[in-house]
Amino acid sequence: MKIAIFGFDKYGEKIAATLKKSNVIIVVFDENEEQKTKEKVFDVIKLNEINDEELQKIENIEYAICTLKDEEKNLFLVLSLRELFPELKIVVKISNKENEYKYKLAGANKLLNPFDIIANRIMTILKKPLTLKVIEEIIFKDNKLSFAEIEIPENSFLEGKAIKDVYKEITSIYNLLIIGIVDKEISENVIFIVRGINHILNKGDILVAVGDTDEIDRFKRDLEIFKGRQ
Numbered sequence: 001m002k003i004a005i006f007g008f009d010k011y012g013e014k015i016a017a018t019l020k021k022s023n024v025i026i027v028v029f030d031e032n033e034e035q036k037t038k039e040k041v042f043d044v045i046k047l048n049e050i051n052d053e054e055l056q057k058i059e060n061i062e063y064a065i066c067t068l069k070d071e072e073k074n075l076f077l078v079l080s081l082r083e084l085f086p087e088l089k090i091v092v093k094i095s096n097k098e099n100e101y102k103y104k105l106a107g108a109n110k111l112l113n114p115f116d117i118i119a120n121r122i123m124t125i126l127k128k129p130l131t132l133k134v135i136e137e138i139i140f141k142d143n144k145l146s147f148a149e150i151e152i153p154e155n156s157f158l159e160g161k162a163i164k165d166v167y168k169e170i171t172s173i174y175n176l177l178i179i180g181i182v183d184k185e186i187s188e189n190v191i192f193i194v195r196g197i198n199h200i201l202n203k204g205d206i207l208v209a210v211g212d213t214d215e216i217d218r219f220k221r222d223l224e225i226f227k228g229r230q
Contacts, residue, residue, distance in 0.1 A: 002061045003064075008036055012067040063088070063090075071099060079106045146213045151206050179210060182205065
């Protein structure tokens with residue numbers, strides 16, 4: 001199995017590090033990334049631009065993992081690869097949830113959302129007897145994301161609604177991810193919702209969220225401001 005990773009930023013490098021070097025070819029469009037790739041002792045191909053002639057220099061690959069920093073360039077890369085290699089399996093790292101449908105239309109087979117990946121990492125760690133302070137130190141060191149427990153106030157616009165009905169709205173409007181709920185009337189344990197559950201929200205329930213600090217604060221403010229609105 002031969003895998004081509006397009007781009008060698010921190011995400012591309014982390015993905016490459018998990019794979020056997022003999023199976024990986026790094027494709028770059030930048031001299032600095034080319035040098036960095038060589039220093040990490042990966043096979044590398046430097047292309048001048050994204051077009052059929054250049055992309056055909058990459059032979060016999062089964063998977064393409066697209067992690068270019070420039071979102072428009074990354075999307076154009078997916079379109080070009082799909083047209084040139086109809087059977088190729090294309091995996092894409094997305095940096096904005098709003099672009100998911102664009103990548104799907106372009107022909108991506110699988111989307112890697114850093115928020116979902118981090119949520120699953122947190123889920124695993126939360127099952128271990130660690131304090132929130134330790135969790136934050138492990139997960140969010142050198143990261144702009146933050147971890148928060150958000151209590152639903154009385155008369156909140158979320159009261160009486162099923163989490164499955166408001167989950168997508170919350171995550172899209174506030175650009176944060178709800179990974180669990182604590183219903184203190186039942187227990188102090190976290191109910192994980194990454195894979196979806198049907199839970200009716202009530203005052204006092206605690207939403208366990210991950211996201212940018214400003215987005216978390218904005219969500220908390222709106223819970224207080226828009227009370228009683230359904």
